[in-house]
Amino acid sequence: MAAELLDVVIVGSGPAGLTAAIYCARSGLKVQVIGKTLGGQAAEASTIENYPGFKHITGIELMERFREHVESLGINILNDEVVGIEEFGGVFLVKTSWSGHFKCRALILAIGAEPKKLGIKGEEEFRGKGVSYCAVCDGPLFRGRNVAVIGGGNSALDAAVYLSALAKTVYLVHRRGELRAAQSLIERLNSRNNVVKKLNKVPIEIGGERFVEWIKLKDASSGAEELLNVNAVFVEAGREVRGNFLKGFVALDDKGQIVVDALCRTSREGVFAAGDATITPYKQVIIAAGDGAKAALSAYEYLKGRGP
Amino acid sequence: MAAELLDVVIVGSGPAGLTAAIYCARSGLKVQVIGKTLGGQAAEASTIENYPGFKHITGIELMERFREHVESLGINILNDEVVGIEEFGGVFLVKTSWSGHFKCRALILAIGAEPKKLGIKGEEEFRGKGVSYCAVCDGPLFRGRNVAVIGGGNSALDAAVYLSALAKTVYLVHRRGELRAAQSLIERLNSRNNVVKKLNKVPIEIGGERFVEWIKLKDASSGAEELLNVNAVFVEAGREVRGNFLKGFVALDDKGQIVVDALCRTSREGVFAAGDATITPYKQVIIAAGDGAKAALSAYEYLKGRGP
Numbered sequence: 178m179a180a181e182l183l184d185v186v187i188v189g190s191g192p193a194g195l196t197a198a199i200y201c202a203r204s205g206l207k208v209q210v211i212g213k214t215l216g217g218q219a220a221e222a223s224t225i226e227n228y229p230g231f232k233h234i235t236g237i238e239l240m241e242r243f244r245e246h247v248e249s250l251g252i253n254i255l256n257d258e259v260v261g262i263e264e265f266g267g268v269f270l271v272k273t274s275w276s277g278h279f280k281c282r283a284l285i286l287a288i289g290a291e292p293k294k295l296g297i298k299g300e301e302e303f304r305g306k307g308v309s310y311c312a313v314c315d316g317p318l319f320r321g322r323n324v325a326v327i328g329g330g331n332s333a334l335d336a337a338v339y340l341s342a343l344a345k346t347v348y349l350v351h352r353r354g355e356l357r358a359a360q361s362l363i364e365r366l367n368s369r370n371n372v373v374k375k376l377n378k379v380p381i382e383i384g385g386e387r388f389v390e391w392i393k394l395k396d397a398s399s400g401a402e403e404l405l406n407v408n409a410v411f412v413e414a415g416r417e418v419r420g421n422f423l424k425g426f427v428a429l430d431d432k433g434q435i436v437v438d439a440l441c442r443t444s445r446e447g448v449f450a451a452g453d454a455t456i457t458p459y460k461q462v463i464i465a466a467g468d469g470a471k472a473a474l475s476a477y478e479y480l481k482g483r484g485p
Numbered sequence: 486m487a488a489e490l491l492d493v494v495i496v497g498s499g500p501a502g503l504t505a506a507i508y509c510a511r512s513g514l515k516v517q518v519i520g521k522t523l524g525g526q527a528a529e530a531s532t533i534e535n536y537p538g539f540k541h542i543t544g545i546e547l548m549e550r551f552r553e554h555v556e557s558l559g560i561n562i563l564n565d566e567v568v569g570i571e572e573f574g575g576v577f578l579v580k581t582s583w584s585g586h587f588k589c590r591a592l593i594l595a596i597g598a599e600p601k602k603l604g605i606k607g608e609e610e611f612r613g614k615g616v617s618y619c620a621v622c623d624g625p626l627f628r629g630r631n632v633a634v635i636g637g638g639n640s641a642l643d644a645a646v647y648l649s650a651l652a653k654t655v656y657l658v659h660r661r662g663e664l665r666a667a668q669s670l671i672e673r674l675n676s677r678n679n680v681v682k683k684l685n686k687v688p689i690e691i692g693g694e695r696f697v698e699w700i701k702l703k704d705a706s707s708g709a710e711e712l713l714n715v716n717a718v719f720v721e722a723g724r725e726v727r728g729n730f731l732k733g734f735v736a737l738d739d740k741g742q743i744v745v746d747a748l749c750r751t752s753r754e755g756v757f758a759a760g761d762a763t764i765t766p767y768k769q770v771i772i773a774a775g776d777g778a779k780a781a782l783s784a785y786e787y788l789k790g791r792g793p
Contacts, residue, residue, distance in 0.1 A: 196537045196771060203535055205668025227511055229504045229774050230538060230550045232557055242538045249540055360513025439747040439765065457747065459782045463504060466537050467775015474767045 191217020193452025216240025307389025499525020524548025615697025
C-alpha cells in the first residue's frame with residue numbers, strides 16, 4: 178500500500194508509457210510507471226527499421242534503451258498489473274494485482290494492445306505446443322520445419338519474413354484476396370522462395386497428437402477444405418486492447434480502444450492516453466512515443482491548472 | 486523542371502519531414518524531400534535529452550542520424566526553398582527558388598518554425614555583430630564575455646545554461662515575473678552561479694559602436710530603465726511559422742500555424758502537416774517525428790483511395 182499522493186501514475190511500460198515517463202520526470206513530476214511487460218509489443222519485434230535514428234535495431238534492444246533512459250532519470254518501473262481505477266474528487270486510486278494501490282492526481286493510460294485469438298478448434302489446446310503469438314520468441318524452435326502464419330497485415334508479413342530464414346516452408350494464410358501491408362514488406366516477402374501464400378483461405382482447425390501437426394483451411398469462395406502439414410501456427414491476426422477495467426471510466430470505441438483528442442486527452446479530466454490502446458489507427462513505435470510525450474505534457478499542463 | 490508526377494512532396498527537412506520520408510519510402514511511395522535547413526531547428530539544439538533511445542545527443546548528431554536513415558532508403562533530400570504551391574484537380578505544383586517545380590499527388594508540410602524577432606532598435610543593425618538567434622552556433626565566440634539571453638521558455642533556459650559554461654556572466658532577461666520552462670531546466674539554471682535573472686524586464690534597445698556593447702531594459706512595472714554591458718544578445722523569444730505561401734491554400738490559426746486534425750490532415754484534401762509548423766502546442770523532436778509518421782501514413786491511405 179502506497180499512501181503517498183503522486184502527481185502521475187503511468188499504466189503501461191511500452192514505448193508510449195516509457196516516453197511519457199521521460200517527459201514527466203523532466204517536468205519535475207512525481208511519477209510511478211506500472212507495467213506488465215517491459216517494452217510491450219515493441220519488445221517482440223524482430224527488427225525495427227522505422228524508428229528514426231536507428232536504421233536497424235531489435236525491438237528488445239530499443240526497449241532496453243528506453244528503459245535505461247527512464248531509469249537514468251530516477252524513475253522506478255514497477256512490474257505489476259493494474260486491475261482497477263477509481264476517482265475520488267480529482268484523486269485517482271489505482272489498484273494493482275500484487276503491489277496494493279497508488280494514489281495520483283493525473284493518469285496516463287498506455288496499456289497497449291495484445292494479440293487477437295483466432296477462436297478456432299485446437300487453438301487453446303495447442304497453445305505452447307506449436308500455437309504461438311510471437312514469431313520472434315518461438316520461431317527458432319521450428320528451424321527446418323514447416324510453419325503457418327495467419328494474417329495479412331504488417332505484423333503477419335514481418336513474422337513470415339523472419340520465419341522464412343529459419344523454417345523449411347512458411348505458409349502465409351490470409352482470409353482476404355490481397356495482403357494489406359507496407360509495399361516494402363510485400364516486396365521482401367516476395368523475394369523469399371520458401372514462402373507459399375494461401376490467400377482467400379480461412380483457418381478452421383488446428384490438430385495433431387501431442388503437438389501441432391496440421392492446420393485445416395477452408396476456401397473463402399468455394400468452401401473447399403485443405404490440410405497443411407505444419408509443426409507450428411503463428412497467429413498474427415491483429416490486436417485487442419485489454420481494458421476491461423476502463424469500461425465506464427473513460428470513453429472507448431466499439432473495438433475497446435481509448436478515445437483521445439489530438440492532445441491525448443481522454444473523456445475524463447485528468448486522464449490522458451497514448452499508444453496502441455488509443456483510437457489512433459497507426460500502431461507504430463515512433464507514433465506511440467510521440468503521443469506519450471504529448472500525454473505527459475498535457476498532464477503537466479493539467480496539473481499546473483491551465484490548458485495547453 | 487521536373488515533369489515526373491511524384492506521389493508525395495515533403496516540404497521541410499527537420500524531424501517531422503525526415504520521419505515522414507522514412508515512412509513514405511517504406512510504403513513504396515515515390516517521394517521528394519525539399520528543405521531549407523537539414524534538421525531544422527532541432528539541428529541547433531546543444532543537447533537533446535528527451536528523444537527516447539538517446540540519453541544525451543547533440544541536435545546535429547541526431548539530425549545527421551535521421552538524414553542517414555532517410556538516404557539509406559534511397560531518398561534524395563533537396564536543399565531548396567518552396568516559394569509557392571498550387572493545386573490543379575488533385576495534382577499539386579510545388580515551386581522552388583532554384584530547382585524549378587515538382588508535381589505530386591499528395592503533400593506533406595513540415596516547414597517548422599523560425600526564431601521570432603524582438604523588433605527593437607539595434608536588433609537588425611547588430612545582427613551578426615553580437616545579436617544572434619542561435620546560442621549553440623554563436624555562443625563560443627563570446628567566451629569570457631558578458632551576454633544576455635532574451636526569453637523565459639525552454640529554449641531561453643537551454644541557451645542560458647549552455648552559455649553559462651562559456652560566458653563570464655549570463656543575464657536572463659524575461660518580461661514576465663516567472664519562467665515558463667521545464668522544472669529540470671529551471672533547477673539546472675539555478676545551479677549555475679554566473680547566471681543573473683532579470684525578471685519583469687522588457688528589452689527596448691541594443692547598442693554599441695561597431696559591435697554590441699549594451700542592451701537597455703525597462704522595468705515592466707515601474708518603467709525604470711537600466712543598461713547592461715554585454716557583448717552579445719541571444720534572442721530566444723519564441724518561434725514563428727514562415728508560411729506566407731500557404732495563406733489561402735490551407736487553414737492557418739491566428740499565429741500562422743497550420744490547422745491539423747489528430748491524423749495530421751489539413752483543411753485541404755491530399756495535404757498533410759506535422760511538426761512545429763502545426764497547431765500542436767508542444768514543440769518537441771519526438772512529437773514532430775511521431776506526427777511526421779502519422780502524416781506519411783495518412784498520405785499513404787489517401788493515395789490508396791481510402792480513409793485511415
